[in-house]
Amino acid sequence: MATGFRSDAGISAMVKRDFLLKVIFLGFVLATVSAVIFVTARAGLTNNTGGAAGTQTLFDRFVTSGGWIVWFILVPMSFVMVYLAVLYCLTIRPKLLVPDTAGDEIVEMARQLEPAQFVKGLADRTDFVSIAVVKAVSKGGADWFRMRDAFFESVQEQALRLGRHIEWINLIGSVSPMVGLFGTIVGMIELFNAIVIAGGQPQPAQLAGGISVALVTTFWGLLIAIPALTVYGIFKNRIETLANLALEQGETILPKIRRGFEKQKASQPTATAPKQSIQEIGGRQSQAGPSAVKRP
DSSP, X not given: OGGGGHHHHHHHHHHHHHXXXXXXXXXXXXXXXXXXXXXXXXHHHHHHHXXXXXXXXXXXXXXXXXXXXXXXXXXXXXXXXXXXXXXXXXHSOHHHHSOTTHHHHHHHHHHHSOHHHHHHXXXXXXXXXXXXXXXXXXXXXXXXXXXXXXXXXXXXXXXXXXXXXXXXXXXXXXXXXHXXXXXXXXXXXXXXXXXXXXXXXXXXXXXXXXXXXXXXXXXXXXXHHHHHHXXXXXXXXXXXXXXXXXXHHHHHHHHHHHHHHHHHHHHSOOOHHHHHHHHHHHHHHHHHHHHHHHOO
């Protein structure tokens, strides 16, 4: 049974490694945001000293004008969303999770190896089918129905685990419009404050700051949410498809694995039966010996 948990340990190690990569990437995001703030500060100083109107760049319109909500919240969220999308696009693939040759390789190993060696040979593999077969053989043993149920449970657990991972993308896609709406409220507050400061007759330039914050933050919220929710839906459907493929392979290979183990048991020589028959013969001779001596 200990070998059956080696695959779970491998999965936990992979999760820890992914978490470390995420932490490193978040550090990179913070450094990038700091650089953006520094560049925008220098750009603001340049615009103030130049005094020329209508010379805003695309970066100024869609990043600088959004204020601190865009710099510290929405831009980092966009980096994290892109990172997670690329990460799961590279890891949630049929070639890695449900390879076409996995079933044939597992059946061939079952024909050549004993159950204990068979489990050890599959313990380091990370695809859906191999992990589920390890759990099925470890828990099911010779019981076909328990083996089948354990296989299905393992595939479902792996699909749910991946589903929890991609929920971060769904969370970002759901929260980013709310952050954009928060920026809209902040921009409207700045707008009304500018009206109050101007005594009820503000100039258009005095209203531009609040309007920019309101519109730019909404723009960033939608810019993050639309791709995030789209990618989440794609990954969710992909995980369900891979789980179904793994279950189909399981229906095919589990009977072959069981027959392979049964053939191995049948081919093993039974050395205990001759020993028992010899012992019985010896016991009968020992019982018959004294009676033969008493006859004369």
